[in-house]
Amino acid sequence: PSGCAFHPRCRFAGERCRADVPKLEVLVPGHSAACWVSAATGMPVVPEEDDLVRKARRTLSVEPVLRIENLRTDVNRGSGSFFSKAKPIFAVDGVSLEIRPGETLGLVGESGCGKSTLSRTIVGINPVAEGRITVAGRDVSAMDQEDRDTITRTIQYVFQDPFASLNPRRSIAQSLGEALGVAGIRGEKARQRSVELLLRVGLNEDFLERYPYELSGGQRQRVGIARALATEPKLLICDEPVSALDVSIQAQIINLLEELRDELGLGYLFIAHDLSVVRHISDNVAVMYLGKIVELGTAEQVYGSPQHPYTAALISSTPEPVLDAPQEKIVLAGDMPSPANPPSGCRFRTRCPIGPEYFPEREICSTSSPSLQETGTGQKAACHFVGTPLQIRTGR
Numbered sequence: 001p002s003g004c005a006f007h008p009r010c011r012f013a014g015e016r017c018r019a020d021v022p023k024l025e026v027l028v029p030g031h032s033a034a035c036w037v038s039a040a041t042g043m044p045v046v047p048e049e050d051d052l053v054r055k056a057r058r059t060l061s062v063e064p065v066l067r068i069e070n071l072r073t074d075v076n077r078g079s080g081s082f083f084s085k086a087k088p089i090f091a092v093d094g095v096s097l098e099i100r101p102g103e104t105l106g107l108v109g110e111s112g113c114g115k116s117t118l119s120r121t122i123v124g125i126n127p128v129a130e131g132r133i134t135v136a137g138r139d140v141s142a143m144d145q146e147d148r149d150t151i152t153r154t155i156q157y158v159f160q161d162p163f164a165s166l167n168p169r170r171s172i173a174q175s176l177g178e179a180l181g182v183a184g185i186r187g188e189k190a191r192q193r194s195v196e197l198l199l200r201v202g203l204n205e206d207f208l209e210r211y212p213y214e215l216s217g218g219q220r221q222r223v224g225i226a227r228a229l230a231t232e233p234k235l236l237i238c239d240e241p242v243s244a245l246d247v248s249i250q251a252q253i254i255n256l257l258e259e260l261r262d263e264l265g266l267g268y269l270f271i272a273h274d275l276s277v278v279r280h281i282s283d284n285v286a287v288m289y290l291g292k293i294v295e296l297g298t299a300e301q302v303y304g305s306p307q308h309p310y311t312a313a314l315i316s317s318t319p320e321p322v323l324d325a326p327q328e329k330i331v332l333a334g335d336m337p338s339p340a341n342p343p344s345g346c347r348f349r350t351r352c353p354i355g356p357e358y359f360p361e362r363e364i365c366s367t368s369s370p371s372l373q374e375t376g377t378g379q380k381a382a383c384h385f386v387g388t389p390l391q392i393r394t395g396r
């Protein structure tokens with residue numbers, strides 16, 4: 001590229017960046033950068049304004065785009081007679097959450113904790129057993145299928161594997177045209193809109209006649225995002241959207257998602273295994289264990305001062321890039337139990353480092369299920385012994 005070699009992928013790029021090559025210049029002693037924006041401000045490039053805008057937005061009392069109240073999903077419930085007598089299995093059990101426009105809620109937890117069942121229930125793949133889902137102010141749990149299809153168009157999915165989510169026999173124009181057709185946009189209008197969508201995600205018209213196998217992983221995910229935007233949604237469910245991509249491409253896709261969120265005011269439910277990615281993109285974070293939310297707060301609260309022992313264990317398993325600071329790992333015993341047969345009382349008690357497995361006198365953990373309650377540090381946590389110092393068992 002002309003000018004700064006990074007300009008085609010830089011969200012701060014300006015005119016000078018496209019024309020002139022920046023030189024490595026000292027900003028502060030020990031910190032140099034080759035960047036026109038840094039040189040002009042004398043500071044490393046930090047999206048300070050974005051952060052301020054996002055913080056301000058959190059304090060505004062706008063109507064949530066998604067509100068979930070005491071949701072239960074029985075994964076053993078189906079329409080056929082085979083399912084009707086089956087014992088209920090609540091993979092999501094009493095979950096309440098809210099997402100406002102322009103806000104990202106990160107959802108973390110081990111495989112099988114109920115994250116995907118929750119997102120499938122939001123879009124109507126799994127039926128609601130109990131509780132309520134309100135999308136853009138309308139209760140979708142009580143709607144008939146037709147109304148529900150209309151309102152859930154305002155929710156779109158960005159999938160983990162962009163190759164699997166695109167039909168290999170359809171050109172990009174056909175894939176986008178199909179999504180636009182759902183919104184009633186066809187013919188020349190659909191073609192124009194497809195070009196707009198491709199430009200919006202950093203691609204161009206040339207991609208219309210290509211097929212998925214002709215695209216890189218990052219380009220395919222951009223097409224996946226363009227397709228999700230076709231129906232002008234209010235909420236995107238991003239289910240592991242970068243885990244199938246190379247690390248360098250992950251950053252591009254995360255930046256793109258952040259730009260779209262801030263410009264279009266989209267709400268995101270962001271599901272990922274990579275806790276550092278979730279921390280980066282999320283305003284709020286919910287930690288899920290065996291169908292229940294065990295901790296909920298802002299990203300700073302949850303990562304800075306985890307109050308539930310499960311959250312602390314998850315965070316301690318994420319390596320920090322600090323070479324001379326040995327990290328203590330909280331090692332959880334055993335595997336997560338099955339939602340078909342959850343432990344009595346606190347569902348985390350069989351693996352909890354401060355629970356009755358190690359402190360038998362803490363009988364309450366076996367008899368009473370803790371509810372999500374405010375802690376002294378601002379977030380909510382579901383534990384009878386919030387604030388108890390963790391008994392850390394150091395891993396290898």
Ligand code: SF4
Pocket residue numbers: 004005006007008010011012013014017022034035036037038
């Ligand atoms: S802002 Fe800095 S890094 Fe970005 S394109 Fe301009 S010179 Fe390059």
Ligand code: SF4
Pocket residue numbers: 309310346347348349350352353354355356362365370382383384385386
């Ligand atoms: S309620 Fe008891 S078992 Fe559950 S997380 Fe708290 S200390 Fe551990």
